[in-house]
Amino acid sequence: MRLTLKCTGGFTGPAGAQTRTVDLAQLPQQQASELAQLLHASDFFALHPKLVKEAPKSWDFQYDLQVEDGGQTHCVRYHLDEAPPSLRQLTEKINDEVAPD
Numbered sequence: 001m002r003l004t005l006k007c008t009g010g011f012t013g014p015a016g017a018q019t020r021t022v023d024l025a026q027l028p029q030q031q032a033s034e035l036a037q038l039l040h041a042s043d044f045f046a047l048h049p050k051l052v053k054e055a056p057k058s059w060d061f062q063y064d065l066q067v068e069d070g071g072q073t074h075c076v077r078y079h080l081d082e083a084p085p086s087l088r089q090l091t092e093k094i095n096d097e098v099a100p101d
Helices: 029-041 085-097
Strands: 002-009 013-023 061-069 072-078
Touching: 002 085, 013 085, 029 085, 061 085
Parallel strands: none
Antiparallel strands: 002 013, 002 061, 061 072
16 A cells, blocks of 8 residues: 655745655554554545635645555545544654655
8 A cells, every 4th residue: 555645835835845655565564554544544535535624724734645555546635624533643644754755
């Protein structure tokens, strides 16, 4: 399973965009399991492709998470305020544990 998280926004806008890519098969078992559990808890493949604020502020961060799993691919664009708790936790964990590309 491969996860690609792109973050844009804040005061730097598109210029400060960061992308983090993680292949769960390349991670230690415990770390991969934690990420997979959060992904499944969010029911990611059933989420609407856009979970964004109606009137975002220019400094709000916007995330695009694409997940590829065995031929199935799904991408969700979201603001953390609009994401389910497990997707927020997954986003924070990827940001904390995976270095930007």
